[in-house]
Amino acid sequence: MGHVERVVIVGGGPGGYEPALVAAQLGAEVVVVDTDGLGGSAVLTDCVPSKTLIATSELMGDLVVAPELGVNFTDAEGDAATSVVVDLARVNRRVKALAESQSRDIARRVEREGVRVVTGRGRLDGPQRVVVDLPDGGTETLDASMVLLATGAAPRTLPSAQPDGERILTWEQVYDIDEVPSRMIVVGSGVTGAEFASAYLNLGVDVVLVSSRDLVLPGEDADAAEVLEDVLERRGMTVMHRSRMESVTRDGDTVTVTLTDGRTVKGSHCLLALGSVPNTAGIGLEESGVALGDGGFVTVDRVSRTTARGVYAAGDCTGVLMLASVAAMQGRIAMQHHLGDAVAPLDLKHVSSNVFTSPEIATVGWSQKAVDEGEIVAESVRLDLAGNPRAKMQGVKDGFVKLFCRPGTGIVVGGVVVGPRASELIHPLSIAVSQSLTADALAGAFTVYPSMSGSVAEAARRLHHRPA
Numbered sequence: 001m002g003h004v005e006r007v008v009i010v011g012g013g014p015g016g017y018e019p020a021l022v023a024a025q026l027g028a029e030v031v032v033v034d035t036d037g038l039g040g041s042a043v044l045t046d047c048v049p050s051k052t053l054i055a056t057s058e059l060m061g062d063l064v065v066a067p068e069l070g071v072n073f074t075d076a077e078g079d080a081a082t083s084v085v086v087d088l089a090r091v092n093r094r095v096k097a098l099a100e101s102q103s104r105d106i107a108r109r110v111e112r113e114g115v116r117v118v119t120g121r122g123r124l125d126g127p128q129r130v131v132v133d134l135p136d137g138g139t140e141t142l143d144a145s146m147v148l149l150a151t152g153a154a155p156r157t158l159p160s161a162q163p164d165g166e167r168i169l170t171w172e173q174v175y176d177i178d179e180v181p182s183r184m185i186v187v188g189s190g191v192t193g194a195e196f197a198s199a200y201l202n203l204g205v206d207v208v209l210v211s212s213r214d215l216v217l218p219g220e221d222a223d224a225a226e227v228l229e230d231v232l233e234r235r236g237m238t239v240m241h242r243s244r245m246e247s248v249t250r251d252g253d254t255v256t257v258t259l260t261d262g263r264t265v266k267g268s269h270c271l272l273a274l275g276s277v278p279n280t281a282g283i284g285l286e287e288s289g290v291a292l293g294d295g296g297f298v299t300v301d302r303v304s305r306t307t308a309r310g311v312y313a314a315g316d317c318t319g320v321l322m323l324a325s326v327a328a329m330q331g332r333i334a335m336q337h338h339l340g341d342a343v344a345p346l347d348l349k350h351v352s353s354n355v356f357t358s359p360e361i362a363t364v365g366w367s368q369k370a371v372d373e374g375e376i377v378a379e380s381v382r383l384d385l386a387g388n389p390r391a392k393m394q395g396v397k398d399g400f401v402k403l404f405c406r407p408g409t410g411i412v413v414g415g416v417v418v419g420p421r422a423s424e425l426i427h428p429l430s431i432a433v434s435q436s437l438t439a440d441a442l443a444g445a446f447t448v449y450p451s452m453s454g455s456v457a458e459a460a461r462r463l464h465h466r467p468a
């Protein structure tokens, strides 16, 4: 019998369970060590729960245009109903049940492929050994020819802003509240803060968004962020700019957010969306030769190697791009590299991502910022959805399609879509970017009439130049 690779993966999120499947397929013996349950934070506390909550909020948001489209609500007596209300306890029960069932599905899938799952907390004991602290107090030692670290990250809190799980909450705790908050203060206007602020607004909650910047979503396309902010404010959200949180305190049913300039904001609940810290402390990493960079993130190269031989890392613990899709890709690349399969190094210029606000903001490839700063030379076009026939029929007024292509060759290098279901509309642009298609090629493919995707093709058509 040939040599069998023994792969030990620490962390069962997408950065761990996806590569476990690849390693099993490539003939390795695979163990996944996880503290909570397969799927990791992605499935149990982050992406899956938040997107399930957002599914309900989206439905409620859609109902806003119902009267414009000629649909009215009445009560049993036929009198006009003036409000739609959410049953948050029921929504949260659904969220938790869905997350747990998704986690069980993943566990079944990996076990079917022959992967062993060990519940416990893993730590490195040198580059080729993982010691697991088991829930019963015992330990198990796993020798490995390759270790993949995929321990993820946890919500950042401050000593002056400590969650209590009841009214001062991290994003992992919001599914425990049963009554609809009368006033939710969201601190932080990055992707997570913006998504929850938009979701609770649609659910009928009075929302205050505390942002330290001039505009929400500092890392995203500024035109898109402007459209979103305009929509949120029109729907009644209070967005506080250049407002840095100093502390959050609670007195009975009231929470008070104090800003660094002394102003205060009061509400019934506060959600802290202050970013994440990697789960890399106290698990023997530096002692085993795994270098940590700024903020404690594991340093990795484009094939996910750390500085310790045979130790790889994937996902949020590396801080490369905190997305489930990137975590999974980094993990798969690690396995392909170590186990000698064909491998292409990680290319962040092909990643498509989405902010699940209403409207959604989806992006792929090179950004407006990179173009403005001269990192890449590109022509661009922006086409508002308001002119799209399908958008008019559906009562959609906000959003746009933006495309970037190389002058001369016309190759599409990036794009932004803002609108309902932008996460689905970005896919043709993602294919164009990954396959180096030209704007003409994108424009040449049929789109359905009428459809939102018609605007993608129309934007591409506007980038056409007559041959010289």
Ligand SMILES: Cc1cc2nc3c(=O)[nH]c(=O)nc-3n(C[C@H](O)[C@H](O)[C@H](O)COP(=O)(O)OP(=O)(O)OC[C@H]3O[C@@H](n4cnc5c(N)ncnc54)[C@H](O)[C@@H]3O)c2cc1C
Binding pocket: 010, 011, 012, 013, 014, 015, 016, 033, 034, 035, 036, 037, 039, 040, 041, 042, 043, 045, 046, 047, 048, 050, 051, 120, 121, 122, 123, 150, 151, 152, 153, 171, 192, 279, 283, 314, 315, 316, 317, 321, 322, 323, 324, 325, 326, 327, 356
């Ligand atoms: C609110 C929110 C919404 C998000 N929505 C999206 C989205 O819609 N789309 C998207 O692509 N991304 C989304 N993300 C980002 C996404 O959740 C992360 O990028 C993804 O979870 C990273 O996967 P991972 O495998 O690195 O880590 P995780 O999913 O965090 O999994 C790590 C696992 O390892 C376990 N663990 C940690 N230390 C140890 C140890 N020592 N031993 C054993 N186990 C350990 C943890 O308990 C956890 O179960 C969202 C993030 C947040 C906060």
